Amino acid sequence: MLKKIGILCLVAVMILIMPRELFANKDILQPGDQGRSVTLLQEKLILLGYLDTEPTGYYGNLTEQGVKNLQQDFNLPIEGVVGPRTSYQLIEIEKMARVVHGEARGEPYKGKVAVAAVIKNRFYSSEFPSTIEGIIYQDNAFTPVENGQFKLTPNYIAYHAVKDAWKGWDPSQGSTYFYNPKTATSPWIFNNTSPKLKIGKHLFAEYAE
Secondary structure, three states: OHHHHHHHHHHHHHHHHOOHHHHHOOOOEOOOOEOHHHHHHHHHHHHHOOOOOOOOOEOOHHHHHHHHHHHHHOOOOOOOOEOHHHHHHHHHHHHHHHHHHHHHOOOOHHHHHHHHHHHHHHHOOOOOOOOHHHHHHOOOOOHHHHHOHHHOOOOHHHHHHHHHHHOOOOOOOOOOEEEOOOOOOOHHHHHHEEEEEEEOOEEEEEEOO
16 A cells, blocks of 8 residues: 555656656557657556556556546546547646645545535536636636645645546535635635535635625
């Protein structure tokens, strides 16, 4: 178990230091491919729990099945190859994991999933930007983006929280806002949202009509 945790931590660090351009060198990654782009793909699959082995840099049967499982969970065409849509989804998963890690580090796992669910709920709401990237970078939307914690390396727990939220678990009960009532400084969040429940230190809320 300790060895597996060590591998996951190493993978998280390697993803941070490996240039994202490596993953964009090819339009499609598919079975039979090999190289650093495949290694980076495998590292992300490991963090998400879709690949239970060390990265090899070779796109074999296990990697193909891991990609298919990811595509199924994130409502993508189940092809077993990584084209532009799957590649983009992996990048957005990483960004969501960074928000979860920054906002809910130290919170119970349920609270981490709830933060990821808020991002997903905003994605499906017409009141927010239409992309995950737009939601995350919207002005004053998430504290880690404002204070630099977004740059911290998310661990595998943050990735799993994103995965569980996208698969349908929503501990926030449909909330599109959350905040810590003891540290929040914006009057807007208190005056314009209606709390639904509390998980850990966070209140999860919806817009007050």
